[in-house]
């Protein structure tokens with residue numbers, strides 16, 4: 001491949017989605033995600049796709065679920081206020097197991113907040129936004145190059161596991177334009193959902209070995225029912241406690257079952273480090289820089305960066321943190337991912353939160369200062 | 376009817392959950408009769424519904440069916456129709472579903488004119504949640520959330536849809552079942568967004584609280600208050616007081632269907648791609 005382009009994170013998401021076969025976008029404009037809608041509006045009609053500007057984010061989320069029912073790979077993009085509005089239908093996609101991708105370019109909240117400032121305040125909302133226990137995958141790129149590849153991967157994971165996948169960006173990453181050199185490993189392959197086996201009777205929510213039922217696209221001769229009511233394997237509502245328990249365990253556990261395929265974590269100079277930084281998204285760019293300069297000065301500092309942030313990479317963090325003097329978790333919020341890190345290390349290593357909520361990115365210098373304090 | 380039931384309903388899902396005497400079953404009967412008349416292949420029909428007693432209809436219809444979220448059926452349906460235009464898309468909603476929580480989606484669906492058919496079950500009440508007033512409950516009615524009588528003015532769904540740009544709007548009732556079938560057939564054949572408002576009855580959560588002694592009495596009320604649109608035109612306005620028009624109320628073929636228009640976008644995009 002080795003092709004260089006100047007791309008913003010938002011543009012890269014669009015390119016990655018298109019490469020993975022996305023042919024439907026529905027959205028409602030909101031800073032700092034709007035460029036994603038603009039780019040899809042330009043790109044889709046010439047590729048046999050459809051771009052829809054809906055009346056709000058609730059409708060956008062509904063429309064992409066509808067599009068996915070016909071077998072069309074579908075995406076929406078939004079930011080804080082719109083992401084809040086999408087939650088009910090995201091829960092629907094999770095329980096009805098409809099593949100779809102939501103790009104959330106985080107801005108400062110709550111409410112209208114600081115519309116043009118970055119934040120990582122939606123970390124927990126991406127996991128627990130909809131009511132009820134539900135599965136979800138959340139992926140947080142940190143460069144434009146990765147935004148391309150990971151959005152493509154998000155589309156593929158949603159197809160393979162029949163689950164909504166959220167691409168968690170932020171204002172900095174969305175708007176930052178950088179030179180991206182695509183290499184072979186960035187190539188996005190197209191993965192399609194598994195269809196019904198023509199030789200056996202179709203059960204829309206069948207219990208299969210991989211925990212993922214086959215999906216029959218609307219209009220392909222399988223007439224069945226989809227509902228957000230808890231359903232049995234035939235797809236029809238049930239409130240039989242045994243069946244309810246069984247299906248909801250499968251729906252939630254399928255993610256854990258495939259954790260190895262879903263997980264992606266980056267390790268930077270972890271092995272011999274005394275101090276470990278755990279960071280994601282654009283904050284990890286600062287963390288990476290802090291690690292680089294401290295290493296040049298001979299300081300034993302490393303970084304772990306969850307790329308797949310949900311399911312949270314428990315094992316990766318536990319192993320990386322083992323025996324370290326301290327773990328630092330910098331976030332542009334009042335401390336959300338740090339709770340996960342604390343849960344995982346469970347008191348074996350001191351955990352320090354470094355939080356900034358003034359609408360600005362945490363700088364490498366701030367991390368260096370904290371690290372030097374600890375040392 | 377028995378034959379049509381066997382052909383178009385999921386008989387293993389019977390009996391349905393609707394109360395005895397509810398109008399919903401009549402509407403379902405009128406709908407499958409319409410489908411039979413239209414001659415649509417069952418595999419080529421998508422039925423989309425919201426949440427409410429009315430929304431449960433999709434569980435019984437033997438098509439590609441999806442029971443969505445409260446108020447959002449039209450949004451889901453829009454995604455289905457746009458990505459598989461070959462499918463005949465029908466959207467079933469209650470009055471609360473369509474004009475309270477889903478009101479925004481309804482007016483925008485009317486404005487866009489995408490070729491789908493919406494059937495709105497207007498029983499003037501929130502049936503499923505137990506009789507709270509809706510945007511179509513008349514003034515001075517009793518509801519669980521209006522123990523002293525309703526004060527809110529009500530919406531005229533059909534007029535709302537005409538105003539918002541729907542290109543086929545009709546009103547039927549569960550009493551005039553044959554007319555309802557005709558209206559659904561015409562709505563489905565119309566190339567654009569069609570709305571069929573159905574005045575129906577909820578004996579349990581509306582009737583009992585508002586001096587209707589039986590479902591039959593509610594049907595009689597529909598018969599006495601529904602005036603054929605053509606006849607209504609010739610009537611003095613005061614004679615229409617408290618009554619409503621039924622039949623085809625509006626039709627336009629001047630506004631292009633949404634996907635037809637979208638074809639221009641595709642063409643422009645393709646022309647730009649040419650070197």
Ligand SMILES: Cc1ncc(C[n+]2csc(CCOP(=O)(O)OP(=O)(O)O)c2C)c(N)n1
Pocket residue numbers: 426427428429430445468469470471472473496498500501502503504509
């Ligand atoms: C977001 C949301 N709010 C509220 C409800 C509760 N709810 C379920 S059905 C319903 C109203 C049903 O009334 P209508 O749409 O008129 O349908 P009907 O039952 O009368 O057919 C409400 C408020 C819900 N399911 N979802």
Ligand code: SF4
Pocket residue numbers: 392393394396397398399428429498502503576577578579580581
């Ligand atoms: S509550 Fe009313 S609308 Fe619902 S099934 Fe019973 S009679 Fe019908």
Ligand SMILES: [Mg+2]
Pocket residue numbers: 427469470471496497498499500501502509
């Ligand atoms: Mg109602």
